[in-house]
Amino acid sequence: MTQRKTAPNLALGALLTMFAMLCFAGMDTISKWLVADYAVTEMMWIRSALFLLFAWFVVRKPGLRAALRSRRPVLQAVRCLIAVVEGAVFVLAFRFLPLADTHAVAATSPLIVIALGAFLLGERIDGARLAAVAAGFVGVLLIVRPGFRQLEWPLLLPIAGAVLWAAYQLLTRLCSRDDTPETSLAWAALVAFIATSFVGPLAWRWPSAMAWALMIVIALMGAAAHYALIKALDYAEAGAVQPYAYSLLVWATLLGFLVFGNVPDGWTIAGGAIVVLSGLYCWRQDRRAAIAATA
Numbered sequence: 001m002t003q004r005k006t007a008p009n010l011a012l013g014a015l016l017t018m019f020a021m022l023c024f025a026g027m028d029t030i031s032k033w034l035v036a037d038y039a040v041t042e043m044m045w046i047r048s049a050l051f052l053l054f055a056w057f058v059v060r061k062p063g064l065r066a067a068l069r070s071r072r073p074v075l076q077a078v079r080c081l082i083a084v085v086e087g088a089v090f091v092l093a094f095r096f097l098p099l100a101d102t103h104a105v106a107a108t109s110p111l112i113v114i115a116l117g118a119f120l121l122g123e124r125i126d127g128a129r130l131a132a133v134a135a136g137f138v139g140v141l142l143i144v145r146p147g148f149r150q151l152e153w154p155l156l157l158p159i160a161g162a163v164l165w166a167a168y169q170l171l172t173r174l175c176s177r178d179d180t181p182e183t184s185l186a187w188a189a190l191v192a193f194i195a196t197s198f199v200g201p202l203a204w205r206w207p208s209a210m211a212w213a214l215m216i217v218i219a220l221m222g223a224a225a226h227y228a229l230i231k232a233l234d235y236a237e238a239g240a241v242q243p244y245a246y247s248l249l250v251w252a253t254l255l256g257f258l259v260f261g262n263v264p265d266g267w268t269i270a271g272g273a274i275v276v277l278s279g280l281y282c283w284r285q286d287r288r289a290a291i292a293a294t295a
Contacts, residue, residue, distance in 0.1 A: 013236030016228045017244040023225035025099075025251030027218050029259050032094035034214055038205055040091045043215065044084065045200025046207075048192040050219030051226075055189030058227065059182045067186035071178040079171035079184075080191035086164035087222075089157055096154035099256035100264040103249050104143050104272035105158035110242050110279040111136040112166035128285055132278040139274030142267050173233060181230040188226060246276050 034043060059067035070076050093102050111133045114125060125133075140159070175184050207215060232241050249272060256262040264272070 009235045010240055013232040013241045014244045016232035016235070017241040018247045020225040020228040020232065021245055021248035022251050023221040023228065025103075025248055025255055027221040027225065028090065028094060028099060028103075028252060029255040030214050030218050030221075031091045032099060032260070034211060034218075035091055035095045038207065038211065039203035040088050040095075041196065041199040041202060042204055043091060043218070044088050044192075045196040046215045047087075047219045047222055048084070048189070048196045048200075050216060051223045052189040052193045054220065054223035054227075055185050059186050062182070064186055064190075067182050068190065070175075070183050070187060072175055073187075075171060076175055076179070076184065076187040077191055079168060079175060080188045081195060082164050082168045082171065083188060083226075084192050084195045086161055086168060089161040089164060093154060093157035093161060097158065098260070098262040098264065100249070100253040100262060100272075101143060101268055102158045102161075103252040104264070104268055104275065105140055105155075106162045106165065107246060107249050107272060107275045107279065108136050108140055108159075109162045109166040109169065110245065111275070111282065112163055113169055114282055116163075116166055116170055126285075129282050132282045132285075136275045136278035139271040139278065142271030142274065172230065176230070176233050181227070181234050184230050185227050189223075243280055246279065249276065 031043065055067075056064055090102065090106070114129055115133055117125075172184065253264060
């Protein structure tokens with residue numbers, strides 16, 4: 001498919017980003033409920049199958065085969081595999097950790113994008129951004145508090161998930177330069193289904209009627225969130241919509257309280273605030289630099 005040129009629209013990009021974050025938070029809340037009774041691999045397989053149906057519906061006019069024509073197939077495949085692993089890591093984290101704690105750590109992903117951009121893409125990182133990245137990781141230490149509470153392995157899951165999510169965002173932006181959002185969506189759906197089909201049946205337990213309904217809701221939310229995020233990056237630069245991605249932490253905290261009664265402690269709130277402020281500072285520096293460059 002040829003790339004479609006979309007007119008920039010920051011407001012629409014921001015709304016799509018916040019909608020995607022709300023869908024992700026809802027999906028994570030239901031996943032935390034289900035993962036207590038069903039294997040992560042089974043949940044990912046069902047979600048991927050339904051995601052593939054959603055993608056087929058979106059690209060049905062040109063057809064799935066036409067939508068899969070990519071100028072960067074290897075990059076698309078790597079991006080999609082990272083998304084599958086990242087999703088599984090976070091679902092596993094929800095089995096052991098509260099939603100707010102998990103997402104407070106996951107909120108470091110924009111800062112990790114900056115670090116990975118400098119390391120992998122050769123992008124410049126000045127002293128102010130470097131300080132913000134360091135401050136963000138201090139915030140993570142406040143949440144995890146190694147040495148002050150028992151550091152168990154589940155606390156490492158959201159950190160790994162944040163790194164994978166940052167890598168996914170970088171690769172999504174790279175792919176958007178050459179492929180349409182529909183192409184990225186088709187690749188994400190097909191690769192996820194193929195990858196999870198190897199592991200999904202291994203720990204299969206037939207879901208109840210309620211579980212089936214909730215898994216369908218998860219799949220629809222996940223598909224809508226990914227497509228909304230892809231479209232948001234089509235309408236606006238990643239740096240422009242990044243502040244709105246922090247709404248995920250708000251949604252996750254609210255849903256975690258309403259559904260599970262989880263209230264984050266003071267250390268988690270303080271650490272999460274530092275992480276968010278660090279990310280917003282980096283965003284502000286980026287916007288100022290962009291304005292100065294065009295002046």
